[in-house]
Amino acid sequence: MTLPAAGRDMEDGTDDDPDGNERWALALSAIDILAAAGNRVGGVLLRARPGPVRDAWAAALAMVLPSRRLPGSADAEALDGGLDLTATLAAGKPVQRIGLLQQSRGQLLLVPMAERLNPALAARLATALDDEAPILILFDEGDPDDPERERVLPALAERLAIHIDLNAVRLPMAALLAGEVPPPLAMLAEPGATAKDPETALSVAAAALGIASIRAPILALRVARAHAAARGAAGELRAADMAAAAALVLGPRATRLPPPPEEPPETEEEPPPPEEPPPDQEPPPDEPPPPPDDSAGDEQDQPEPPPIDPTDVVLDAAQTALPPGLLDALAAGTMRTPPKTSGASGAKQKSITSGRPAGVRPGMPGRGARLALIETIKAAAPWQRVRPARDDGRLAIRSDDLRIRRYIAQTQSTTIFAVDASGSAAFARLAEAKGAIELLLAEAYIKRAEVALVAFRGTDAALALPPTRSLPRARKELAGLAGGGGTPIAAGLDLARTLAEAERSRGRSPLVVVLSDGRANVGGQGNASPQDAALASARAYRLSGIACVFIDCSPRPRPLGAELAAAMGARLVTLPRIDAKSVVAAVKSATAAIGNI
Amino acid sequence: MRMSFPFTAIVGQAEMKQALLLAAVEPRLGGVMVFGDRGTGKSTAVRALAGLLPPMKIVPGCRYSCAPDDRSPCIEGCRERAGKRTETAQVPFVDLPLGATEDRVVGSLDLERALATGEKRFEPGLLAKANRGFLYIDEINLLEDHLVDLLLDVAVSGTNVVEREGLSIRHPARFILVGSGNPEEGELRPQLLDRFGLSVDVRTPTDLADRIEIVKRCDRFDRDPAGFVAEFQDDERATLDAIAKARKLLPKVQVADEMLELGARLCSAVGADGLRGELTLLRAARAQAALGHKKEVKAHHVTEVAVMALRHRLRRNVLDETGSTARITRAIAELMAV
Numbered sequence: 001m002t003l004p005a006a007g008r009d010m011e012d013g014t015d016d017d018p019d020g021n022e023r024w025a026l027a028l029s030a031i032d033i034l035a036a037a038g039n040r041v042g043g044v045l046l047r048a049r050p051g052p053v054r055d056a057w058a059a060a061l062a063m064v065l066p067s068r069r070l071p072g073s074a075d076a077e078a079l080d081g082g083l084d085l086t087a088t089l090a091a092g093k094p095v096q097r098i099g100l101l102q103q104s105r106g107q108l109l110l111v112p113m114a115e116r117l118n119p120a121l122a123a124r125l126a127t128a129l130d131d132e133a134p135i136l137i138l139f140d141e142g143d144p145d146d147p148e149r150e151r152v153l154p155a156l157a158e159r160l161a162i163h164i165d166l167n168a169v170r171l172p173m174a175a176l177l178a179g180e181v182p183p184p185l186a187m188l189a190e191p192g193a194t195a196k197d198p199e200t201a202l203s204v205a206a207a208a209l210g211i212a213s214i215r216a217p218i219l220a221l222r223v224a225r226a227h228a229a230a231r232g233a234a235g236e237l238r239a240a241d242m243a244a245a246a247a248l249v250l251g252p253r254a255t256r257l258p259p260p261p262e263e264p265p266e267t268e269e270e271p272p273p274p275e276e277p278p279p280d281q282e283p284p285p286d287e288p289p290p291p292p293d294d295s296a297g298d299e300q301d302q303p304e305p306p307p308i309d310p311t312d313v314v315l316d317a318a319q320t321a322l323p324p325g326l327l328d329a330l331a332a333g334t335m336r337t338p339p340k341t342s343g344a345s346g347a348k349q350k351s352i353t354s355g356r357p358a359g360v361r362p363g364m365p366g367r368g369a370r371l372a373l374i375e376t377i378k379a380a381a382p383w384q385r386v387r388p389a390r391d392d393g394r395l396a397i398r399s400d401d402l403r404i405r406r407y408i409a410q411t412q413s414t415t416i417f418a419v420d421a422s423g424s425a426a427f428a429r430l431a432e433a434k435g436a437i438e439l440l441l442a443e444a445y446i447k448r449a450e451v452a453l454v455a456f457r458g459t460d461a462a463l464a465l466p467p468t469r470s471l472p473r474a475r476k477e478l479a480g481l482a483g484g485g486g487t488p489i490a491a492g493l494d495l496a497r498t499l500a501e502a503e504r505s506r507g508r509s510p511l512v513v514v515l516s517d518g519r520a521n522v523g524g525q526g527n528a529s530p531q532d533a534a535l536a537s538a539r540a541y542r543l544s545g546i547a548c549v550f551i552d553c554s555p556r557p558r559p560l561g562a563e564l565a566a567a568m569g570a571r572l573v574t575l576p577r578i579d580a581k582s583v584v585a586a587v588k589s590a591t592a593a594i595g596n597i
Numbered sequence: 598m599r600m601s602f603p604f605t606a607i608v609g610q611a612e613m614k615q616a617l618l619l620a621a622v623e624p625r626l627g628g629v630m631v632f633g634d635r636g637t638g639k640s641t642a643v644r645a646l647a648g649l650l651p652p653m654k655i656v657p658g659c660r661y662s663c664a665p666d667d668r669s670p671c672i673e674g675c676r677e678r679a680g681k682r683t684e685t686a687q688v689p690f691v692d693l694p695l696g697a698t699e700d701r702v703v704g705s706l707d708l709e710r711a712l713a714t715g716e717k718r719f720e721p722g723l724l725a726k727a728n729r730g731f732l733y734i735d736e737i738n739l740l741e742d743h744l745v746d747l748l749l750d751v752a753v754s755g756t757n758v759v760e761r762e763g764l765s766i767r768h769p770a771r772f773i774l775v776g777s778g779n780p781e782e783g784e785l786r787p788q789l790l791d792r793f794g795l796s797v798d799v800r801t802p803t804d805l806a807d808r809i810e811i812v813k814r815c816d817r818f819d820r821d822p823a824g825f826v827a828e829f830q831d832d833e834r835a836t837l838d839a840i841a842k843a844r845k846l847l848p849k850v851q852v853a854d855e856m857l858e859l860g861a862r863l864c865s866a867v868g869a870d871g872l873r874g875e876l877t878l879l880r881a882a883r884a885q886a887a888l889g890h891k892k893e894v895k896a897h898h899v900t901e902v903a904v905m906a907l908r909h910r911l912r913r914n915v916l917d918e919t920g921s922t923a924r925i926t927r928a929i930a931e932l933m934a935v
Contacts, residue, residue, distance in 0.1 A: 040819065080694065123695045123739045130640055155736060155779065158635045199816060203809040212801045213636025214808055218815045225816075361743060362699060386717075400761045 022320060024171070026247050027057055027164045029227070033244070034135055034162075035064045037226030038106065041161035041219060042129050043136035045114070045152060048166035050141055052176045057166065058110070061137070067108035068134075070100065079124055104134040114138035115150040122153035129159045136160060161219035163252035165321075191231060192239030195310035198224060205246060205314040210256035220249040242310040243317035250314065251321030258315050363404040375403035413511060413591055414450045414467050414503040415440060418496035420516035421457040426483025428578065429515055429553055430455070434478045435580025440587065441471040449591075450508070452499060453478065456492030458485035459522055463495065467503060486522035489534035489564070493541070500546045511547045513587055514570070515578070517554030518561030531560070538567035549590045553578040600822040604645035605832035607638055608811045609802045616795045616905050617646050618836075620773055622843040623884035624729075626877060627794030628752075628774035630737075630909065637799045638811075639777040643733055646775075647690035649833065651841040653729060657684045660721050661728050661768050672768050689730030691723050691772075695739060702744060703751075703759055704766070719766045724757045727772040737776035737789075745789055748774070752792055794877045795902075796909040798922065843887040850883045852894045859899050859932070866928040869910040878906040900929050 030044060048054040061067065071078065081099030100109065111117060111125075125136060138160060140152050144167050157163070195201065202217040202224070211217075224237050224245035231241070362379075365371040380401040387396040419433045420426070437451050451474065453465035465477050493514070500510035524533035541548055548570040552561030557574045565572035573586045607614065616629045631639045655662045659675040665683045693702070704722030723732070732748075734740060740748075751757050757770040774793065790796070802808055818825040857879065864875045879894075881902035886894045908921045 076695075076698070119739055120695055120741065123736045127692075127694060127735055130644075155635055199812045200809045203805065203812050207805055207808065212634060214638070214801055214811050215636030217808070217812045221812055221816050222819060225820075361741075 021169075023164070023166065024053075024169045026244070026321065027166060027169075028060060029230075029244055030162050030164060030248055031057075031061050031064055032230040033223055033226045033248070034061070034108075036229040037222060039129070039133055039135045041135075041222050041226060043108075043138065043160045044162040044164060045138045045140060045157050045160045046164050046166060047140045047142070047144065048164075048169075049143070050112075050139075053166050053169050053171055054139065056171060056176065058137075061108065065108050065135070067110050067137070068100065068104045069110045069112065072113070074100065074121065076121065076124060079121065079128075101128050101133055105132060107134050109134040109136050111136060111138045113141050114152045114156075115140045115142045117153065117156075119153055122156045126153065126156040126159055129156075158213060158215060161223050162248045164248065165252065190240065191233070192243075192313070195237045195239055195242045195313070198237045198242060198310060201242060201310040201314050202245065202250070204311050205258070205318060206250055206253075208258035208315060209250055209254035209318055211250060211253045213253075216250060216253050220245040223249050237310075239310055239313045242314050246314040246317035247321040251318035254318060254322050257319070257322075360403045360405055362400070362402065364399070364402060365404055369404040372403040372405045376401050379403055412449060413509045414452060414500075415587055415591070416467075416496050416499055416503070416510060416512045417451070417453045418461075418492045418512060418514045418516075419453060419455050420487060420489070420492065420514075421455040421481065421483045422485050422487040423483075426457065430481055430483055432578045432580045432583060433515055434474075434481075436583035436587070437465070437474055437478070438471060439580055439584045441469065441474055454492055454496045454499065455481060456488050456495070457483060459488055459491075461488060461491040461495040463499065467499075487516075487520050488522040488530070489516060489518070489520035490523040490530065490537040492516075493534065493537035493568075497537070497540055497544065497546060501544060504546070509547070511549070511587065511590055512541070512570075513583070513590075514548065514550045514564075514568075515553055515583070516550075516561070516564075518550075518552055518558070518564045519554070534564060535567050538564045542567065542569035547590060549573060549586055551575055551578070551583060551586060600826055601644050601648050602641050602815075602818055603826055603829035603833055604642065604649050605836055606814055606818070606825070606829045607642055607645065608814065609804075609807050610638060610642060610799055612905065613639070613642055613797045613799050616797045617642060617775075618840065618888060619795065619881055619884040619902065620775070621646065621650055621840050622887055623847060623880055624771075624773055626773070626880055626884065627792060627873075628776070630790065630793035630796040631775070631777040631799060632796060633777070633779065633799035634801055635779060637801050639799055640735055643735075643775050643777060644690075644692075647688075647731070649837050649840065650688035650690070650731075651837055651844070652685040653688050654683045655686045655729075657682050661725050661770075662686065662689060662730070663769070664729065672766065689727055691727040691730065691732050693723060693732055693734045693740075695734075695736060697723065697744070699744065699747065703747065703757055705759075705761065706764060717764060719759065719764055721768070722757075724751055724770040724772070725768055728768075728770050730772055731775055732772040733775045733777075735777050736779075738778040749789055749792060790909050791871070791873060793909065795881060795905040797905050798908070839888060842890070843884065846890065846892070847883060847887040849892055850886050850894060851892060852879060852883060856882065856894045856896065856899060859896060862932055863899070863903055863925075863928060864907065866932060867907055867911055867925050869907045871910070874907050874910040878903060881906045896933070900933065903929055 027046075033041065034044065046054065046057070048057075077099070079099050079101050081097050081102060084095045084097035087095035087097070114122075117125075125133070129136065136156075138152055138156070142150055144165070151157075199217075199221060202220045206217040206220070224241040225234065227241040227244045228234055228237055231238075360372040360375045363369060376397065377395065380395055380397045383398075383401075384396060387398075390396050417433050417437065419429060421430055433453065437453060440449065440451050450467040450469050451465070452463070452467040454461055455464040456462075464481055465474055468474055496512050496514070500512050503510040518534075520530035520534040523530040528536075548568050550561060550565035550568060550570040550572050552565070552572060552574045553576070554561065555576050557576065561574070562572055564570075571586075571590055573582075575582050575586075604614070613631055613633075616631075620626050620629045631643065633639050653662075654665055656665050656675045657679045659679075660673065663675065665679075700722065702723050704725055705720055707716075707718040707720035710716045710718045734748075737745075751770050752772070752774050755769060755771040757766075757768055759766040759768075776793065802811065814825075860875050860878045860882070864878065869875070878899065882894045882898040885898040885902050886892070889898070891898070904922055904925050907925055911921045911924060
């Protein structure tokens with residue numbers, strides 16, 4: 001469990017916080033690694049709220065490597081370069097501007113608020129890392145305790161070798177007040193024994209930690225080599241190099257704990273190759289499958305200290321840098337899967353009318369699209385000398401120059417409950433539906449979600465609660481809801497669908513949640529039975545493509561509910577003992593699915 | 598540019614490599630979509646393909662890499678100017694950057710000329726550069742919608758039409774689209790998906806020995822790219838020869854009526870919509886036969902390529918949660934058992 005830097009004497013005041021202490025030393029060692037490795041390791045994803053600790057780290061980094069900052073306003077053109085308009089007009093010939101990616105080649109490119117980076121830009125950075133890009137330093141400023149926080153685009157995070165979390169680190173106030181910048185470590189730590197077969201050790205450790213991506217061990221090896229180079233001993237990996245790579249690269253990516261050493265002799269899921277000798281002949285219990293033999297010859301050249309199998313070192317070191325929350329999640333048995341990029345509160349839509357600005361593109365204003373004036377003038381400007389001059393001396397603007405604004409609108413969701421309020425079970429069903437609505441509305445403020453309720457009983461369906469975000473209003477309107485009578489499923493489904501279509505035309509994402517046992521006894525004209533009418537209404541859902549969930553709440557589920565659900569194209573949930581919480585869970589998982597369509 | 602990792606040095610990922618080879622042999626397949634987790638070597642494999650393509654003949658000086666034996670006139674009259682001269686060039690491999698502007702993709706007025714001499718001249722974009730070659734889009738699901746529409750349109754018609762600044766240009770843009778992306782980061786629109794001839798699903802290798810070998814090879818490549826590439830030179834050459842031979846053989850490969858029927862039955866059994874699937878299946882089977890030096894398509898050629906040709910064309914069945922691959926494999930097993 002010893003890290004190269006952990007033994008170093010840190011400033012007093014941090015002794016009571018050994019974890020943060022170690023993290024900080026690790027973060028400093030990353031700086032030396034970057035200096036040695038360049039962009040072969042991609043860069044660093046630093047998780048830290050803006051604050052003195054992060055600033056101290058950035059200052060230490062700046063002492064070693066020149067850096068540039070990605071401006072918040074940066075767009076694709078800022079990264080890749082393009083026509084420099086001012087210079088072009090002044091010179092009367094095109095002047096190209098070099099993009100940030102090229103300008104900062106071989107340097108650092110700092111990206112503040114990386115978690116909010118526009119995905120197209122983040123993807124561009126990720127692609128750049130495969131070529132010759134600057135070293136990227138991403139500052140993820142998301143609140144670590146907020147499970148719904150935004151995250152750095154996984155494709156980008158994945159390509160950055162080093163992940164560091166400084167959220168738990170405290171630095172001594174005296175040093176911060178004095179504005180002292182902690183000097184990067186000079187890698188004085190004891191390098192330890194020679195690591196034999198580092199490739200195998202890192203691959204085995206990655207597998208044991210549940211890291212699927214093959215890029216992780218590859219990057220870890222590069223980091224280990226850079227660490228060795230920073231020690232001034234490139235070409236020979238020691239235990240300290242492996243430990244640093246494990247703590248910086250593998251640990252933060254872990255999705256599970258490695259099996260404890262007391263357990264049978266595999267450290268990974270894969271069964272050991274059959275030719276492996278019996279475990280009792282293997283001195284360390286964590287021995288990986290036999291490595292290819294080519295390493296055997298080299299060992300003789302290393303008389304002292306004796307080469308070690310570094311897998312234990314790697315696993316131990318990785319465990320000092322496990323992602324925060326992993327242990328809790330494992331203990332609770334709920335391994336957290338990162339949320340999908342689209343939020344659960346509705347699908348994201350490119351919009352030309354409203355939402356967050358998302359750049360500009362050529363196009364005609366009108367029909368809701370707004371002219372981007374500056375961009376239009378910029379597009380027209382270079383052509384002024386070519387185009388015939390206007391008599392009035394004004395800019396000659398053609399339709400090709402017109403640029404319109406684009407926005408990304410977060411579509412908001414409307415959950416429409418269609419509740420069977422008929423028969424004897426009506427009371428329980430209605431009560432739980434009301435409970436579910438209240439639970440959903442309690443969260444609605446954050447998600448901007450609305451809820452509506454259609455109740456069907458007797459011969460007809462009624463809109464008991466129009467779409468609303470207001471909890472008090474829902475309580476009031478639902479208080480006097482009556483139950484009992486026949487079951488006009490067709491009428492209920494039709495009304496809910498009409499409402500859903502109306503919501504959709506308002507630009508919201510509707511979700512219809514049907515609570516019923518699926519047995520209709522009212523409705524249908526002529527020869528059609530009530531059940532046939534219900535099926536016909538159900539099919540209309542599939543045609544209009546409205547997302548829906550069918551909650552079959554009959555005490556003994558019969559095929560009728562499943563048939564209706566299939567006809568609707570709905571997700572079927574059977575809840576013989578209906579309760580508000582399970583209803584809410586069903587709604588949430590369905591909403592999450594809509595968000596990803 | 599960095600040296601690219603040799604195609605034959607990629608460990609595992611047999612399906613992806615096979616699909617890329619098929620696309621290289623039969624350009625009319627319509628490209629390959631590579632789905633997969635991160636860190637599976639998608640980009641590496643597709644980029645490595647660039648190093649493998651046999652050179653092609655072009656009209657000297659043509660900005661659209663026109664073929665000398667193509668009868669349609671080149672828009673710039675290069676063929677007339679060049680007479681009977683030809684030259685060979687590497688098959689173009691264009692990497693479409695995600696941030697690319699529309700101008701850069703379709704081409705635009707040559708600003709430099711326009712400003713200097715007032716001459717209106719078309720400056721070809723990436724689509725022209727990719728003509729007769731490959732257009733690679735990494736993270737295609739993150740591409741701007743309007744660019745996706747535009748690419749679709751050009752890919753279907755094989756022609757890029759530019760109408761702007763008083764220019765009216767139509768130029769050939771027949772390219773093989775190779776896309777890669779991770780479905781977890783945003784789905785691809787079905788219309789675009791259907792455009793791809795083949796699709797492969799790549800998974801991280803789970804075999805530990807493979808993983809160790811991958812790490813070792815990457816490390817060796819990192820430390821000595823030239824030496825590593827030289828080590829695989831023979832394999833690379835052999836693969837290149839195989840592609841060249843298969844391309845020559847391809848027009849001679851026969852497809853018997855039973856094979857046409859097998860293709861049709863397979864498509865209807867799995868519920869693959871449209872004729873495109875069936876056509877792609879048979880084209881892929883021919884390419885597969887050609888790669889195996891066979892002059893006739895056999896049933897195993899069809900079944901070998903069925904999963905990649907059809908996987909992305911199955912209608913979604915709400916009630917059947919079985920994955921597409923499993924559904925196709927099941928259908929093949931049933932058909933072949935009869």
